[in-house]
Amino acid sequence: MTDLPPDNASRLARLKFRAWHRGTREADYMIGCFFDRFHHDWSGEEIDLFERIIEEEDVDIMGWALGTIPVPDEYRGPMIERMMKLDYVEIPR
Structure with missing residues (x-):
């Protein structure tokens, strides 16, 4: 991650939670995997x-x-252009 304020750790933790708790499994995978892959x-x-x-x-x-x-x-x-590639979605088997 590039030069972020120290309080961003808690902010990113909240964003990760929100990204992975959307309400549907499909949205969880799409948004959660996107966050995990690129937020760094x-x-x-x-x-x-x-x-x-x-x-x-x-x-x-x-x-x-x-x-x-x-x-x-x-x-x-x-960001949305990257999201549209959908190559970041990993579905556990």
Whole structure:
């Protein structure tokens, strides 16, 4: 992680919990795996953005990632583009 304030450890712990406790298994895997795979390299601004994104409805986040609904202007950019690749989802067997 890049030069983040010390209080970010608790903030990231809360985000991890929110990313993995969405309400459906599909959303848990999509959003939780995304967080696990990429949060280590996020800047403070990217953490802020992810924090805003996960406050949205799961069906919207999943629709953006799957390309079935348009991404709102405020979320368009590298983070959602990365999420749309879906190569980070690991489903335990």
